[in-house]
Amino acid sequence: MTNRINRIKEKIGFSILATCLAVVVFIIVVIFSNIIINGYSVINLDFLIKAPTDGMTKGGIMPAIVGTFLVTVITAILSIPLGMGCAIYLNEYAKQNLFTKLIRISIRNLAGVPSIVYGLFGVVLFVQLMNMGTSILAAGFTLSLMTLPMTITASEEALKSIPVSFREGSLALGATKWQAIKTNVLPYAIPGMLTGTILGLSRAAGETAPILFTGAAFYLPHLPKSLLDQFMALPYHLYIMATQHHAISEVRPIAYGTAMVLIALVFAMNLGAIILRYKLRKNRKE
């Protein structure tokens, strides 16, 4: 009797879990199909390689793609070395005491700070105080600040996953601490560190708030000529096309097309991260 009740309980439990999954899948399918159905008609080569024309009612979104690409590259250049260096120090060198615990908690909390706060902070620090103006550079600095907590946390996790025996084995052979880290920890940790970093970058690529006041432009007739120029960016362009344009219903397909390109870009970056992680697993088995 109890056996039967247990079996029924199990079935109910599984059904609830399966329903949760079904709901999530349903939402994802609705979002994607909605975007694709409404946006596919505008996607063609011209859309990707031409600038907007006719008051942004025609033409492509090339400047926004270029802008998002540039600002993501700047973010990567700034946040990867800084974040990894910080993680290496925290995990390998720093004493594990109350102070480092506090630092760690602060870093995790920073990951939860709303992106608009980073945006406004960027305006004050980079645009005004450091005199970068509204520019790719200022936006890149702001986005890298936002991704740093994620980069540091992911990198530290990757370092933690390397067995202590790799470090001990190396030290016991007369390696200095840095030699042990460089030759016997980093080679195995870097793919994992990069995975987390790329996920952070892909989030940065899709952010609007941090670039809103620090460098993204409503419309530019030309591509940025230097890092101190303003730029167009996919997420901001999408925001304009969806809510701020004077002929909103006319440009709706362009908005959907922009969303598709942005999602494809983020998806491609995440795919890269997955491939890296797969490679990491293979390397560790060697």
Added chain:
Amino acid sequence: MAKDIVIEAKNFNFYYGSVKALTDINIKIEKNSVTGIIGPSGCGKSTFLRSLNLMNNLILTARYDGEILIDGDNILKKDIDVVQLRRKVGMVFQKSNPFPKTIFENVAYGLKINGIKDKELINQRVEESLKGAALWDEVKDRLHVSAFDLSGGQQQRLCIARALAVQPEILLMDEPASALDPTATLKIEELIQVLKSKYTIIIVTHNMQQAARVSDYTAFFMMGKLIEYNKTNIMFTNPEHKITEDYITGRFG
């Protein structure tokens, strides 16, 4: 014990934070001998072993006082060159820990971090070390495959070869055979007999028979104290203390 003394501990105390792990250890270890360290779990035998190459310094709460002289130098003094010390005092761990590299790269690792670039020399040392660890014949045709393709016993001998490659004088072994099957264990034990002509070996073991088989001297630790230290044959036939006898006859442990 009139022969050369390589290692001498004098009034050595060791603490993990406020917990005292070793109390007043005094021991003299002879050159080219095998010393077995036995004792129940948590008696401090691994802590003592890891003190000899300052591996415990990786633990942040570790504190110690007293003296440990290796070749007459006190390794506990502040300005000791840890890197030099660890080249002189090699270590083989309980769980074989080959690096995820090829067999060749594993053995060559210690040479490379010590700045040896001469390929000839590296090749020669790798071969010597693998021969020294009685592994050469089994791997000479597949030096460039992953070390993880080796069996457990082979991996442990690879770790011995890796330690030998940097030409240490002393070899510390922390239960090197505890994760191995009897055949692989026997090979390691035979190897220890061969190695002692060149190296001073200190081996921590849980296995009383193993201590009796491989070691010239045996040290019995309990609750952080060195209870008894003597020639192995005397210790196992005529122990001085009752508690030693109880332990080696398996009455507790």
